[in-house]
Amino acid sequence: MNSESDKIKQLLLADELALLQQLREKVLESEHFSEAVADVLATATQRAWKKDPAYQASLAKPIGEGLKTALKREQRSIIDAFVPVIGPMIRASVSASIKKLMADLNRILELGLSPKAIKWRWQSWKTGVPFAELVFLNTVEYQVQHAFLIDKDSGLLIEYAGHEGELARDKDAFSAMLTAINDFVADTLADDTGSRLRSAELGEYQLWIIDGPRAYLAVLIKGNPSERLRESLQDALDKIHFLYAEELANSDQYGQLPPVRLELEDLLITKNRQADDDDNHTGLSRQKGWIAALVLMALVAWGGWRYLQHKKQLHNLTAQLKHIPGFVLQDIRSSDDGLLVTGLKDPLADLSVVRHDGVKFRLRPYLSLDASLVQKRLQRLSEGTALQARLAENGQVTLSGTASENTLASLRRQLLAMPGVNAVDSTQVTAPVSPWQRFLSRNPVPENIQATMTNQQLTLQGETSGTQIKSWLAAVTQAFPDMAIDTRHLRVLPDKDALIAAINASVITMPRGTQITAEGKQSITSLADKLKLLQQQDPRMAITLTGSTDCTGSPEANQKLAQRRAEHVKQALVQHGVDKQRIQTDTKPCASGPARLDPALRRVTTKVIQPAEGHLP
Amino acid sequence: MSAPVLTRKICLLGRLAVGKTSLVRRFVENVFDERYQTTVGVSIHTKTLNINAQTIKLIIWDIAGFEQVAHYQQYLRGSHGVLWVADGTEPASWQKLLAIHQNHQSIHAVPGVCLINKHDLLDQWRIRNEDIAHLQKVFGFVLFSSAKTGENVEQGFTELAKRLLKDQ
Ligand SMILES: Nc1nc2c(ncn2[C@@H]2O[C@H](COP(=O)(O)OP(=O)(O)OP(=O)(O)O)[C@@H](O)[C@H]2O)c(=O)[nH]1
Ligand SMILES: [Mg+2]
Numbered sequence: 151m152n153s154e155s156d157k158i159k160q161l162l163l164a165d166e167l168a169l170l171q172q173l174r175e176k177v178l179e180s181e182h183f184s185e186a187v188a189d190v191l192a193t194a195t196q197r198a199w200k201k202d203p204a205y206q207a208s209l210a211k212p213i214g215e216g217l218k219t220a221l222k223r224e225q226r227s228i229i230d231a232f233v234p235v236i237g238p239m240i241r242a243s244v245s246a247s248i249k250k251l252m253a254d255l256n257r258i259l260e261l262g263l264s265p266k267a268i269k270w271r272w273q274s275w276k277t278g279v280p281f282a283e284l285v286f287l288n289t290v291e292y293q294v295q296h297a298f299l300i301d302k303d304s305g306l307l308i309e310y311a312g313h314e315g316e317l318a319r320d321k322d323a324f325s326a327m328l329t330a331i332n333d334f335v336a337d338t339l340a341d342d343t344g345s346r347l348r349s350a351e352l353g354e355y356q357l358w359i360i361d362g363p364r365a366y367l368a369v370l371i372k373g374n375p376s377e378r379l380r381e382s383l384q385d386a387l388d389k390i391h392f393l394y395a396e397e398l399a400n401s402d403q404y405g406q407l408p409p410v411r412l413e414l415e416d417l418l419i420t421k422n423r424q425a426d427d428d429d430n431h432t433g434l435s436r437q438k439g440w441i442a443a444l445v446l447m448a449l450v451a452w453g454g455w456r457y458l459q460h461k462k463q464l465h466n467l468t469a470q471l472k473h474i475p476g477f478v479l480q481d482i483r484s485s486d487d488g489l490l491v492t493g494l495k496d497p498l499a500d501l502s503v504v505r506h507d508g509v510k511f512r513l514r515p516y517l518s519l520d521a522s523l524v525q526k527r528l529q530r531l532s533e534g535t536a537l538q539a540r541l542a543e544n545g546q547v548t549l550s551g552t553a554s555e556n557t558l559a560s561l562r563r564q565l566l567a568m569p570g571v572n573a574v575d576s577t578q579v580t581a582p583v584s585p586w587q588r589f590l591s592r593n594p595v596p597e598n599i600q601a602t603m604t605n606q607q608l609t610l611q612g613e614t615s616g617t618q619i620k621s622w623l624a625a626v627t628q629a630f631p632d633m634a635i636d637t638r639h640l641r642v643l644p645d646k647d648a649l650i651a652a653i654n655a656s657v658i659t660m661p662r663g664t665q666i667t668a669e670g671k672q673s674i675t676s677l678a679d680k681l682k683l684l685q686q687q688d689p690r691m692a693i694t695l696t697g698s699t700d701c702t703g704s705p706e707a708n709q710k711l712a713q714r715r716a717e718h719v720k721q722a723l724v725q726h727g728v729d730k731q732r733i734q735t736d737t738k739p740c741a742s743g744p745a746r747l748d749p750a751l752r753r754v755t756t757k758v759i760q761p762a763e764g765h766l767p
Numbered sequence: 768m769s770a771p772v773l774t775r776k777i778c779l780l781g782r783l784a785v786g787k788t789s790l791v792r793r794f795v796e797n798v799f800d801e802r803y804q805t806t807v808g809v810s811i812h813t814k815t816l817n818i819n820a821q822t823i824k825l826i827i828w829d830i831a832g833f834e835q836v837a838h839y840q841q842y843l844r845g846s847h848g849v850l851w852v853a854d855g856t857e858p859a860s861w862q863k864l865l866a867i868h869q870n871h872q873s874i875h876a877v878p879g880v881c882l883i884n885k886h887d888l889l890d891q892w893r894i895r896n897e898d899i900a901h902l903q904k905v906f907g908f909v910l911f912s913s914a915k916t917g918e919n920v921e922q923g924f925t926e927l928a929k930r931l932l933k934d935q
Contacts, residue, residue: 301845302845303844303845304776304826304844304845304846304847305776305826305828305845306774306775306776306826306845307774320813322774322813322824322826323811323812323813323826326776326811326813326826326828327811330808330809330811330828330842333841333842333844334808334841336841401773401774401775401847402773404774405771405772405774406771406772
């Protein structure tokens, strides 16, 4: 640069340079002020301590505890509160990078007084914002100025790339401090799984943290980065982990990994605003540029293809593994003959989809509480029972189906002892239907019969007709050949035909007039019962009572006596509850024969009138 | 070409106010301050040493005293060495060290050096010979130090650095 252009710059930028100087003084001033306050604070604290020694211990705990609760409550502001810790380092670095920026801007300014430059000069004069700052704001969207690759465990700096400055000198302390803050945040927010510091605003800088399995990436960005930058940073970090897994694991090599440094240097990008990109295409040597670009593309394609294949495999495998229930991926890395996967595996986890050549596993068993695996275990437990177990999200198991009380109780116990199960709801379980109950649903107990089943003994009680109970008992003994049946309280009643025959056969003798003997009274009672039974079975049934006489006496008297005998029995039957409408009377006095006393003919006989005979409606 | 620089992380562990921060400041900046400013969480310093033609850069994690919520454990992760600090005028300070050492099996694999600090306060000195013998057995190497006079401060850190190199 010649002194001519320096002079021009001095002329053009006198105001901005003065402003810059002022800014720098302000920065220093604020540092002095904070230092002064810090001194006063220290003395004040010390005095308090001198007065009361217990103050020491009593203050120490609340500080740590307070930080934790504050961080839980208001993450954003506490992270801001951490800024003063690393702030001074960054601030010093900012002034250094403004200097650097000035140098870079010289080039732009030398391009001359473009209309744009004049516009910015005018704005700068109007608003008081330094010209250089305006140029940055108007031409640069963002710039990644520092990239730190830091070991997650020890906080040791693995490699660093960045623009010169205070920060670069203190980068080891910066890395350690950042790791400590990060650990603190992670520890405090441990319950919100995996919550870590992702980004923080440090003045006009953005601090971004990209998390990786072994190392993390911290970058300081000036401007307004887009989320897409985070993706490409994540990709770069993945690539570093993949290519330099061994180097990252050996802290002896930290700071001596030029290839890693080169990767980081690639991240120090400046994203210009779109409009200016267009302006930059001058059209000069465009052809050469094309050829170079083509060659470069071919090279990149060749190298990239191989790398991408590998990366794709790795990526696919990782994605697959992450979705296998009951498997926790701890590490995945390339070994001599393919990929080596380290992880925790539940015995029920199914790894078959990812088991193929080129993938080796180093597995340790663990018990997964993943719902699908708990469900599988539930199924195994309920196998062989008639129960279904369903698992809800809150760990409640709902049982349905049938089971005996004993089976249910033991299953409940087992379920409640199972990790992942919090409660068991068995209200939907029904007691099993016994073979006996199933039999009954197909062969109902005949009417008026009570059947009770206790300890394989069937007790029957009640009255029934012979045919009904006979066929039912036959079914019982066929289905349960060994069943003991107690019929002591069962009254088997005659069925219709037998009843009719018995009724037709009944005779009530009346040795004198219409007098009924004790035997005749019994016959009437039994006849009444039979009649009632018969009418139960068929209400249309009726009878004819026929009164007879022997041949002593006049035929007229005999006719009357026969009629009276029949009426007498009818009355007795009605008194026993037989329907009057269903009783007809007839007479059969002595027709002809020797007029001698014949007790056998002094009687009333009975005959059933069947409905088919058409005597009654 | 000289051997490359090794970076190593070491942690200072000890009760509140035993002088951890004072030892680090004496070692790194060669200053001492009577005033007490408790450390919040952790404070980081670095110092480069030369030991037998090997350059080693120590990243020193000055962790707050145990009393300040038990979160010192997370700061220990990845540490290559531990400087155990007790206060020779305060028996509880070495008893606490022994208890912490016993409760953390994982720490036994890491090289350590133990400093009994504030040796300038001889009129209040309370550690007995049998205590020292016991500490020696547990921590391997014990020194009397004073951040105030500078006694054995450099020696303590250097001894730990040597052990880090040997440990490789
Ligand atoms: N006389 C004397 N005083 C010391 C010595 N070392 C530290 N002190 C004093 O002890 C007090 C505590 O010192 P610090 O170094 O802050 O203690 P610390 O172990 O860092 O304490 P925390 O980090 O808060 O746990 C201060 O007042 C120091 O001046 C020493 O060797 N001799
Ligand atoms: Mg301290």
